[in-house]
Amino acid sequence: MTLWTNRRLVRDENEIRDGQLCAEVVTVTESNILLRRAQQLAQAYVDGLARRPVAAPVSREDLRTALGGPLGDAPVDSLTVVEELAQGVDPGLVATSGGRFFGFVEGGVLPAALAADWLTATWDQNPGLHVLSPAAAAVEEVTAGWLLDLLGLPSSASLGFTTGAQMANFAGLAAARHDVLEKAGWDVEADGLTGAPPVAILVGADCHITIGRALRFLGMGERTMIVVSADSQGRMDADALRRTLVDIHGPSIVCAQAGNVNTGAFDPLREIAESCRDHGAWLHVDGAFGLWAAASPAHRHLVEGVELADSWATDGHKWLNVPYDSGFVACARPQTHRIAMAMRAPYLVRETNGARDGSDWTPESSRRARAFVVWAALRSLGREGVAALVRRCCDHATRFAETLSATEDLELLNDVVLNQVLVRVGDDDTRTRKTAAIVQSGGEAWLGDTVWRDKAALRISVSDHATTTADVDRATTAIIAAAIATRP
């Protein structure tokens, strides 16, 4: 073991140059050795992704034994630490960024995004204030413009780089809360909610759980949500919304959805937006993955009218295939967005010339300069690459649906309009769940199970650039074999 007593190692190296043996003194720093080793380990992981079991069963105890024990008193040299970490976690790593992980909605990692992520950690920039990183501020500004353009949102909207869609929903709804209460003569940032006029919050029956959670964080409570009925695919009933709004007199916020987490279905956004406009309600759209349909000409119709909303939430770490954590909140009214998020203190050196202080747009004060990675992903793909990524995943989803629904015992439960597929086995909850468990433990592919309209279903989500047709076919074969194995 090498214990680094100072920060440099000096060693002799021999090399052949022009046929001559040359002795050369090479200075190798600690970080040089560490980064090279990290690069080797990372490369080995990436190279092995296609071969490793997607999720290998490993016990919690084994992982804790490898990584746990009391924290020692003495320092451990950094190279040993890196080796121990890589070795200790390996059996517990799930190949979510490989081509055969179809659980939840997990994006993969584009090569340019991965490299930019390393650099982001290396540069260690804090984009909270312009003065802390003019580079991060500039990249946020440029990338925000690209994102608004790709997602079909107004170019005048503000955009903040959050950890994910959960915090993007939080930030969008914080802006909504400010706006509707300000119009009712209440300053929620100064006076809080005690004594404030009640705010009606309308959500579709199949809205994502992070909407309710954001409302909890905002002190508005999940139980206050007025639930508007949804159809068989999870789309909010726009007529029911209009009827409900008629009876609401006061501040109101509507949360619509672009991309249901089970079916992939889209709320009728134009009709909802028109009702909100007529009623003076704020419209927030949760499009964690579905908003990316706007980037694909073949799927853009699904988000028709989305630009009429007041705020939007989406993710980078899902369909844009950047590493965690990466989400975006956009707001049609930048001043409202800023009031809901910004902070002031004499020691915080603020820009007065219009330059961007990133903390104006997100709930965090200090944070990772995640826009570098988004910039790299978008630049490497270009507009056509993003469209192709979305289209390819949707094509794979269609392939899953066609093959599985043509198989005895298997039934398709949703209209496959995007990248989500729901399949039921033998019209039986137990068989369906068993099938998911068999596939998961087999390591060939990974998909989750869910409940849709009171029936258990296998849930397949395709959101990774790495997925190939061969991956889909391998996963399909594994699913069919597992379903057959559950026959009584």
Ligand SMILES: Cc1ncc(COP(=O)(O)O)c(C=O)c1O
């Ligand atoms: C529709 C929807 N909204 C919000 C989220 C939350 O996203 P995140 O986990 O990135 O915060 C998800 C996650 O799957 C989602 O599907």
